[in-house]
Amino acid sequence: MNKFLFKQIDNINLVLFRAVFGLLITIEAFGALATGWVKRNLVDPPFTFNFIGFDFLQYLQGDLMYYYFALMGIFGVFVMLGYKYRVSIIGYAILWTGAYLMQKSSYNNHYYLMMLLCWIMAFLPAHRWFSIDAKIHPEIKSPSMPRWVLLILILQVWIVYTYASVAKFYPSWLDATAPALFMSGKEDYWLIGDFLQLNWVHWAMAYTGIFFDLLIVPLMLWRRTRILGFVVSVFFHLFNSVVFQIGIFPYMSIAFALFFFSPETLGKRFLPNKKIYNAGEVIVPQHKNLIVAVFSIYFLFQLGLPLRHWFFKDDVLWTEEGHRLSWRMMLRSRSGTLNVYVADKENGNRERYDFSEILGHKQNASVRTKPDLMWQLAQKIKEVEAKKGRDVAVYMEAFVSINHGPYFPFTDVNVDLAAEEWHPFRHSDWILHSPMDYNTK
Template identity: 35%
Template sequence: MPTSAASSVASRASLARRLFATVDIASLAAFRLLFGLLMLVEVWNDMPDIGEHYVEPEFHFTFFGLDWVRPLAGDGMYVVFGGLGLAALCVTIGLCYRLAAALFFVGISYVFLIEQALYLNHIYLIALISFLMIFVPAHRAASVDAWLRPRLRDDAAPTWALWLVRAQIGIPYFYAGLAKLNPDWLRGEPMRMWLVQGEELPIAGPLLREWWAPYFFSYGGLVFDLLVVPALLWRPTRALAYVLALCFHLINAAVFSIGIFPWVMIAATTIFFEPDWPRRLWNRAAARVGAPASPPPLLARPPARLGRAQRATLAALAIYVGWQLLFPLRHWLYPGDVAWTEEGHKFAWRMKLRDKDGYVRFFATDPELGATWKIDLAGRLRGWQRGEMSGRPEMILQYARFLADDLRARGHAAIEVRVVALVSLNGRTPQPLIDPTVDLARVEPSLLPCPWIVHEFFDR
């Protein structure tokens, strides 16, 4: 083997072994505490909307291949959210931690998959983090579990656990930045349209009307997303990067209605600090009041060789991180602009990138009767469902097929359903999103490119 190739193999082997050395567990324990507390807040905030979102709608937009995911009847969804709150509390205090993390992951994933019209990137991220928390041993310190079972207590954690969480937090930042490298974003759209909505804000409102404001926010967000993770990882720029992250997310919380996401990222970004940062803060506070300091943990060095379990762990980590890196890029497999077609948009960290406005009209044709009529959606769908559906071809197809099934059940055996959907993307003149000549009742859902989507759209 050539010397350079042998050196490369040795370097990779050394890196793999270092993942199984240990680091201070303090930052992971703090992450668990902050994540659990924020999930309690999220569940509490969602409680008033359970009926509107999950109980009262007669129809739910499901995800591809998951038509079987349905809301529970009666008070079932209230029980689910109650269970989510209890699981979040247990994660926070570290009581039955792994079970609580698993139950929270299953519960939040179930709620997330019930209704596609409620899709939010931050709920997807929360589901992924809660999945990782099942395996990350963040309960071995500052937890009820460690108090009840002293043999469980450990002030150190494997390095792979820390870097796995860092990777999961860093990936959305990076892909959000990549997604902003598109012509509309670089010319200040749709940021210009969104900032108009904040003109009434005190102090900041007049600034949002300035000509440079859309470009400041657009380019600032792009640069921030691409560079914040490298800046957080490099010690000389870490403190400044976190201050900028704090400002970035606080501005987003003030200007845009994006729920708990800014607070989740403010808390989650602390994982990029040195692993012992909570212990150092604790010791400084303890020194002021004369309390005993928390001693540094005994850390294990990398193993000389990886055992079978360690190799299996390494393979699982590679598969998971590899999937997270590749799956957001799938929109390149589809023709057209993903902002228009939506093919590959979800689960790709394309956050707050485009603005769509339009309307959809469904028309049914019974060739046996020779009659065509418009289907009135009033009372069939909630306003928030109709608004989200208007620019999403997959949801339009799903509802067209539902209407066709309903009309067949009413005796229209040969029913056809066509759609007129006029949609504006980022302030452009509205134009057809769906081919109005295609009978959507005959179109099967597929992950392949959809020829019935009109790909061309006109610039202003």
């Protein structure tokens, strides 16, 4: 085990990935400012749906977020250059984690993956070559790293892809209905709009998605299929970038290829002046047990969290319980309607409540289909009305459609959601049971 985990290998994979990753997280931070993402999601809305339990992050929102993301961008530049690396990557990780937990209305799996990678990279010696730190402090310079560094990065990527593939094994993906829905709004795309509407393209997307996610890591691990895997990966992710416009995620996914190519290949292409390390010493650190324990616990969570929805009462596709943090990427279309009613507990009068005034546009759209957001809205309404001197019960009448299918009742309109507790690892009984035919047109 010591030889397997702590044998020293060349660190070119890690230092190159640090530079690319630093560039991408810099683009993410400054891009969020330039495109208005920060303004729409964290400045303009009077209230956002943070991850439950992190309500204190609401106090950071507003104009402060412009400076918050600018600081993140500066940290990203420092990570890319390898300047004050440890402080910079930890600083970015803290700020990005805060931004991620502040709002769920623009939830994206790559936001979660970025958070995980930032924290993983904070533990890794990614600044000991090809960095300003190594030039300023020659004593930290090293051409090697322990093998466990590369292994945890590959394992993290493998988990993401494998769960993304497994999640696609459901009827509306297997019959190409879901990919067809994703393409239905892209008829106006220049040059490829009509092509994206072809039936065979939808079928190709459905099964390419399944097999790419399932096989790409094995293809990249085997030397004989590595070039094929890389070419397929570049095409797949560039296609996703053009068609779905999902920010830096496709390019970060292409950068994962750096974990799989040999140091000799990478050195020849990118750092020809770096002498490849091949001494292969086994250096067991004094804190070996701590390293093994920390990453063993971490990966147990990474393997377990995506499976938690199997322990809930109903189907995750309907309830959304267990959907987040599970690599369930680009799976379904979800739409809904929501009517909110409040009842004054003194006189029992029930009246319809206009909740649009306390939410931004993005939050108004999201709350209509997601139960945890509905519950949070109920708590917010109760709080708002309490400030007016009223103690109210909050009832919600929601109808949800999956993949453009029929609308079905989603919530029990007779349950006061403001009086309910939220249980992240238990089914909420006020979510009505999924109808037999909810996932059919």
